[in-house]
Amino acid sequence: MIRFILVSTFFISSFAQASYITTGTLYQTALGTTIDYWYFYVDSSDTVTINLLSYSNATSWWGRNSTTALDSVFNLYSYDGSIDTSDLIATNDDVNYYNYDAYSDGSSTSYDSYLSVYLTAGVYVLLVSDYDSSSNLSNFDIASGINFGDSLLNSQTYADYQLTWSSNVSFEDNSSDDDNSGGSGDSDQTEVPEPPTLSLFLVGLLGLYKVRNKFKWLG
Known part of the structure; x- marks a missing residue:
């Protein structure tokens, strides 16, 4: 026994396998909503998954229904020192209700984004933004870090979220001693054993x- x-x-x-959880926040500004940049490394060719969970930051006056602030969008780019629309690899706005993997992190809305994409070894950057008139960001949006003209859902001023990354990504260049962690200023990386x-x-x-x-x- x-x-x-x-x-x-x-x-x-x-x-x-261990996955990683990072957290970030998008903010409403007078010009539009902010964009978060997550730089990461893939050491060997493999399928990478990235799963977003948006947090509710308010409740209705009767205390039941939560207020959703974020209709997230993923735009994934290869990174060679700069980013523009020609580097776009994959994008995702809403997920299919029947994609159970996308809801495995606790998501309760199809507004939460999810990517599962095969990547070769290299450096990549994931841009997390709020949905505007199009899922794709313009070069001006990418360069400025603002999704111009966009407004968060339900007139919210900020939107918190977390990302669950598959274990085959890293946030540090293994070929260098420099720390190259990616993401917005409030990003926290936590290893989650599963x-x-x-x-x-x-x-x-x-x-x-x-x-x-x-x-x-x-x-």
Whole structure:
């Protein structure tokens, strides 16, 4: 029994992969909404997933329905020292209701963006913005960091969100000692091991098994 639990725990842990969670905020300005830039690295060719979860920053007067501030848009570019529309690789606005992976981070609205795209090794930048008349940003928007003419949903002044990144991306150039973390000024990177719950459950079973045998010996 002990051997089975230990082997099962090791087996599950061997398949556990770490993802990363970063957080950011878009702001309403007189000219439009701000754009966040997330620079990241892919060390070897693989499929990369990026999942956005928007936060509600207000509630209705009766305290039930939350107010959504963000209709997010992803624009993913290759990065060679500068960015323009010719570097665009992929974009996403709303997700399909049946795309269960997009809702795995707790999203409750199709406004939350999701990308799953095959990338070769290299440097990339993800621009997170609010939806305007088009999902694609102009060169002027990209250069200025403002989505001109755009307004956040429900007349909100800011919109908080988090990004869940697949484990095959990094925010530091492994070929250099320099820290090149990407994102907006309030970005926080947290490594999230997955899935820890079942491993902890098996360890708990091992503990219960030992306690049970101890009481049997005492009896």
